[in-house]
Amino acid sequence: xxxxxxxxxxxxxxxxxxxxxxxxxxxxxxxxxxxxxxxxxxxxxxxxxxxxxxxxxxxxxxxxxxxxxxxxxxxxxxxxxxxxxxxxxxxxxxxxxxxxxxxxxxxxxxxxxxxxxxxxxxxxxxxxxxxxxxxxxxxxxxxxxxxxxxxxxxxxxxxxxxxxxxxxxxxxxxxxxxxxx
Numbered sequence: 001x002x003x004x005x006x007x008x009x010x011x012x013x014x015x016x017x018x019x020x021x022x023x024x025x026x027x028x029x030x031x032x033x034x035x036x037x038x039x040x041x042x043x044x045x046x047x048x049x050x051x052x053x054x055x056x057x058x059x060x061x062x063x064x065x066x067x068x069x070x071x072x073x074x075x076x077x078x079x080x081x082x083x084x085x086x087x088x089x090x091x092x093x094x095x096x097x098x099x100x101x102x103x104x105x106x107x108x109x110x111x112x113x114x115x116x117x118x119x120x121x122x123x124x125x126x127x128x129x130x131x132x133x134x135x136x137x138x139x140x141x142x143x144x145x146x147x148x149x150x151x152x153x154x155x156x157x158x159x160x161x162x163x164x165x166x167x168x169x170x171x172x173x174x175x176x177x178x179x180x181x
Contacts, residue, residue: 145159
């Protein structure tokens with residue numbers, strides 16, 4: 001059972017840890033490709049797995065975002081907007097299966113799993129955290145996109161899932177001077 005995971009995505013160093021070995025931390029296949037053995041220095045993002053058997057209270061927080069009326073995640077802000085709660089829930093049951101707390105600069109997170117099941121460090125948590133950190137701290141932006149290069153120029157195709165980004169880049173792969181990024 002892993003007590004810590006260290007990841008490096010671009011220039012971001014990420015640590016997922018727990019102070020006890022009570023829960024298994026699991027990462028999905030896509031995130032596993034970014035796993036590193038040692039994290040040198042302070043992480044840019046730190047996810048601490050809580051050993052608490054209860055979720056933090058939503059009292060004093062206002063819902064500021066939901067992915068859709070029956071979305072898989074929602075964001076709540078404290079009145080002063082210094083703290084955020086991120087609620088992960090599934091479509092069938094809007095009860096949270098994980099609550100994450102974050103401060104307003106998004107470097108430190110606490111994950112409240114809610115059950116004794118393994119804690120999955122995967123979509124949508126890591127993408128939300130990385131995007132928020134990059135955006136708020138002005139270190140970059142995250143785009144859902146595909147990219148090709150032709151004659152030294154890059155072309156980026158952004159869009160929602162299923163919009164055809166990979167399809168168009170795969171069509172361009174057939175052109176000899178195209179490099180698929």
